[in-house]
Amino acid sequence: MxxxxxxxxxxxxxxxxxxxxxxxxxxxxxxxxxxxxxxxxxxxxxxxxxxxxxxxxxxxxxxxxxxxxxxxxxxxxxxxxxxxxxxxxxxxxxxxxxxxxxxxxxxxxxxxxxxxxxxxxPEAFVTAHDALRQADARAGDTVLIHAVASGVGLAAVQLARVLGLRALGTARTPAKLGDARAHGMAHGVALTREVVADPPSLAAALSELTHAHGARGAGADVVLDLVGGAYTNASLHAMAPLGRLMLIGLVAGAEGTLDLGRILRGRLTVRGTVMxxxxxxxxxxxxxxxxxxxxxxxxxxxxxxxxxxxxxxxxxxxxxxxxxxxxxxxxxxxxx
CATH class of the missing domain: 3.90.180.10 (Medium-chain alcohol dehydrogenases, catalytic domain)
Structure with a gap:
């Protein structure tokens, strides 16, 4: 063959x-x-x-x-x-x-x-579906999806719509956010290289997105992190109490620093998943x-x-x- x-x-x-x-x-x-x-x-x-x-x-x-x-x-x-x-x-x-x-x-x-x-x-929809199940996503939850215009990201946006979740997303260009909105994303933010390279700015951008546009105004209940690197720690500051972060990809790097105090105070869950x-x-x-x-x-x-x-x-x-x-x-x- x-x-x-x-x-x-x-x-x-x-x-x-x-x-x-x-x-x-x-x-x-x-x-x-x-x-x-x-x-x-x-x-x-x-x-x-x-x-x-x-x-x-x-x-x-x-x-x-x-x-x-x-x-x-x-x-x-x-x-x-x-x-x-x-x-x-x-x-x-x-x-x-x-x-x-x-x-x-x-x-x-x-x-x-x-x-x-x-x-x-298969890879896009099985990964997104399995991650949302592991995160115990429920109707009314806000889900933040990084790399929202990727195959997994767009599958997750559509699943969120069907499940009654409010989907927010990040991408590197406004055009990619437009594609995600066409699939059901409520709001998103385009992250410039300068913002991504500055951890406090990245955390502030994600926090502003989820607290301003989340279903309850308390941050994201679920984060699907397809990027890793600095995104993972920044996402902790964008999460609601008892939020669940699913680490799915490591495009931005396999290492990073986590704010353990934020995890404790928010009673957050960080979970890795791979198929x-x-x-x-x-x-x-x-x-x-x-x-x-x-x-x-x-x-x-x-x-x-x-x-x-x-x-x-x-x-x-x-x-x-x-x-x-x-x-x-x-x-x-x-x-x-």
Missing amino acids: LAAVITRPGPPDVLELREVPTPVPGTEQLLVRVRASALNRADLHQRRGHYPAPPGAPADVPGLEYAGEVAALGPGAREWREGDRVFGLVGGGGHAEYVVVHERTAVRVPDALDWPAAGAV RARALEERIVTMRRFADEVVPLLASGAMRPTIDRIFSLQEIVAAHERLESNETVGKVVLTV
Whole structure:
């Protein structure tokens, strides 16, 4: 089969299309003919040599999500038939013509979604949905979403609207905030480089946003932090008492200083979450909840994935360059 292979750590041009062995499905596994996938920040980190694939996933083929047709069933697989349209998450290997997945982690693709749209769904909507569940987000809560124009950010805005949450957001440009408003964000703030580089200014900007535009005027009940770095500590000052911060991404850095006194006084919760390293049974539970609670909304058109640009697998280098530009709104999708 054809796959995008990381030949060595480095910039986008270290990626090459190569013929590699087609994987063989094991017990209770499916072989899926991939029709579309999408890029994520983790793919960039893996390509640079900073985010190794978990055990069992290809070490040199990136790709954390897939949408395609069941091509073959492994021993004991009974939940699907050949030709069924499925999508889901994998530890790696999604940027190839075929991928092997456990049958209970696969979810049926709604008829309303074509292949590019289906490829744009799994990582964004599963991550956003799972984070809001872990944060115990409830109707009437205010949720602050960093990197609100990203794939996960725009999925979270739409989920917030459906769940009766008030969505606020941050982005680096006013144009990206406009895209988020079109999906249901109530208010947002564009953070300049100067503000981001000055921790007191960043904290003041976030606090002003959530206290002026939050549902109760007390700050954010939930923060979805897709950025990390200085954003995490600044967010503590923008939170309501008993607020819950979900740390999802580390685009701005993996290290930072936390105001522990603020956490104590506000009785705040800071929790990290990642999909890739979860055990099989936990992944199965997560995907079942996604299938039950999110997929019907995608099927009805109540929510939709946001596609920034579509590339073919042969254009993998250009796709990585596009995501690295930080100009994207929504998902960079690959057709296979």
